[in-house]
Amino acid sequence: MHTEPDWITTPLTADLLRGALDVERTEHGLFPHRLPARARAQNTDAQLAMAEAQPSGVRLAFRTAATAVELDILRTKRDYSGFPPRPDGQYDLLVDGRPAGQAPANGGNVLTIDLATWSGTVTDGPVGTVRFTDLPAREKDVEIWLPHNETTELVALRTDAPVQPAPDRGRRVWLHHGSSISHGTDAASPTGVWPAVAALQGGVELINLGLGGSAMLDPFTARAMRDTPADLISVKMGINIVNQDVMRRRAFGPALHGFLDTIREGHPDTPLLLVSPIHCAIHETTPGPTAPDLSAVGEGRLLFSAMGDPAEIPTGKLTLGVVREEMARIVHQRAAEDPHLHYLDGLDLYGETDAAELPLPDRVHPDAATHRRIGERFAERAFTGKGPFAEPARPGD
Known part of the structure; x- marks a missing residue:
């Protein structure tokens, strides 16, 4: 009984x-x-x-x-x-x-x-x-x-x-900011979201500021990160800037500089990793905005399409390719005065070859298996070997 x-x-x-x-x-x-x-x-x-x-x-x-x-x-x-x-x-x-x-x-x-x-x-x-x-x-x-x-x-x-x-086990705190991909859209469970996968493998305490549709270089998010105690910080930026068509190349660079400057006000020497977008075929060479594919909606499927015109790229419209180029340039520019700033190309986490094997179900968001792959690759590149988040060597190691 x-x-x-x-x-x-x-x-x-x-x-x-x-x-x-x-x-x-x-x-x-x-x-x-x-x-x-x-x-x-x-x-x-x-x-x-x-x-x-x-x-x-x-x-x-x-x-x-x-x-x-x-x-x-x-x-x-x-x-x-x-x-x-x-x-x-x-x-x-x-x-x-x-x-x-x-x-x-x-x-x-x-x-x-x-x-x-x-x-x-x-x-x-x-x-x-x-x-x-x-x-x-x-x-x-x-x-x-x-x-x-x-x-x-x-x-x-x-x-x-x-x-x-729970007692404090002395684990390092990882503060991460990103888009719906970091938030976990289409992940199967909360520990299946890619930052959670990486945090559990890396043995760190996660604070996940993955905010669906809202990785926009908002100053109030930068100030929240500035004021949050953390041992490790990462910012995965780009897809929302493109798919909501919120700024042009002229504005993106200074806005990213400002976001990083604000974080550095509170964390001047903390390892800071800037991560560019993963592969998303509809926006690699086509600007935003993104909109639901109405033909698929009629079939009860949620798919997204890029609505921008590639002809506008020379006038400053952003694609994921342009965003990656700008992000890499900015990290290189800041490197001399900020040796703790690092760059990770999102294509190393999920690239064109991965997309052929594990396509994005709605053309924008990874599925559960892809979240795990991204998380495992991030953990390997960030937390192991000479990665920017690897544990410092101790005397005698």
Whole structure:
């Protein structure tokens, strides 16, 4: 006969969270944010507001002897009008740093987005529960990674043994900023997002500022990075600048310089890695903007097409090829005064050959297998050997 554990309810507080830059108290509970309040106050874009509130890389981290854990949450799932429902977000369980389970949530709200207008309507739903059982009956570090693609309010944490915040294991903190590819669009689970794959292989604590549709060289994001303690920093830039057609070559270079300058105000000597875009065939030689392919929408498929005119490149329109050229030039220009600034060509993470083997399903975003490949390649190039994030050699090594 199954009996319920004697549950202990632990108050949800910020010291149980990692990967969030801010937390908000709501009528339901604890709401993690990936941008601080000051940055959010300067933003007027609904896409960025939604992206920063989706907790990619955010996880509960605690130490306990519990064998059962329940987490009550109120999620907001995103669907698209006229398309089948998107898969439910997953909660990944790690025990002592190793995968130990996965579960979806139930209940919650649904945000339905109309691709024709990019407007959304919310259908309210109930609080749901995620449950993990049969954990090892010993003291252990437990992490529950929240869904990277669902806004999540944390309502209650129950365990069958006491909980305390996870101790500081002395791991280096990696602060990363990028687009929806870094955020995790089309990744299968929160630890399957490529920065999470790389962080777990590199043995570092991740703060993921991958913001879907919003890697725009925003000054408030640069200031948030400047003010966030970190041992390692990376910026993956380019695809959103191109696919939303937000600036020309004249503006891109100075804006990137300014973004890097702001980060350096708070982190003058921290290893800083600038990563250019991965291969995206529709924008390699064709400028933005990007728009949904209406012929595919009629078939219930979400595909994107490049709407720009290559003839405008000489007048300053940006393609991914132009962006990579500018990024490499800027790193080379700054190298003399900033020996801790490094450059990684995104084509080394996912290039044309990879695209032939693992094509981007919607022509822009990697699938789960490609996220893993990108993460593993980043870990190899950044965290090992002479990579910019490799552990410094210690005397006697």
